Amino acid sequence: MSNAETIRLKYFGELAIQVQSGNKDEAIEYFLHPKRSIKAWFESEVDGHTSEKPRKKYEETFNAEIKRVFWDIRNCQNFEEIKNFINDYMIEVDYINYKLDLDENKITESDLKILRENIENELTTKGSPRNEPFQNPSNNKSVMERIGCMESCFWCGALCWGNRDHHIDSNSTKVHHTSHQPEGLLLVHVRNSRELSAKSCHKTGDNWDVWYKGKGPIKWGVAKINDFSDWKFEVHCNHHFDRLMCWFFEKLHVDLAKHKENTKPASYRQLSEYECVGLDYYSIMNTLHVYI
Structure with missing residues (x-):
């Protein structure tokens, strides 16, 4: 696992296999707590590759x-x-x-x-061995840097695709960027219906009203500039992620809704509008294997 993309694709591939087999708990835990979950998984992966103590x-x-x-x-x-x-x-x-x-x-x-x-x-x-201190690979900074930036989008929870600590750069590379996912994966719901939102951030219109952090209604175009200028919300080039995340939402939205009071699963109309229905698991996994 040499870079953030292959690391995350491998992780999501494993989660998808679990969900497809009916085990949704680990995937739900990830979407509710993305940074903590993928960090724990990656540490286990790199430490587990040590053939012997x-x-x-x-x-x-x-x-x-x-x-x-x-x-x-x-x-x-x-x-x-x-x-x-x-x-x-x-x-x-x-x-x-x-x-x-x-x-x-x-x-x-x-x-x-x-x-x-x-x-x-x-x-x-x-001639006896010295008491040398040994550490797991996960304690090595250069190893953990492979996982990339661990900041997640406020609106949808998608992890940034940037390099570790890229936010301290002095140029445009400091801005967080990601393949935004259905907001309902982070339990964001539609204000009036309280249905989990199947919409991804890049599909929000600039003239749409949004509410957040005690503010609102505020036009999305204004909110992006005033409060979320450290993130990009355009469609990302890693488009193969979009179908995977929509597939996750289709499979998990009913269970996710149980984790937030007075929240409903997404309606079929929403799922259909934002292309979160009828996604073929095997086609998605075949695409993933090309990039892993």
């Missing part, structure tokens, strides 16, 4: 290396071979050109045996 792997590698050095020293036939092995090894692991300050012409067979035994004793008594 880091400390166990470290200890196995360390012990194997100690054993290799032990036998290489034992197999040295003379002082020159020991000296060359130690020097080459120190250069390899510590980039130190280590020189034994001994006159090899004065080294006897007995001295060679003592030298070899002392080296082996040092390896035996001190």
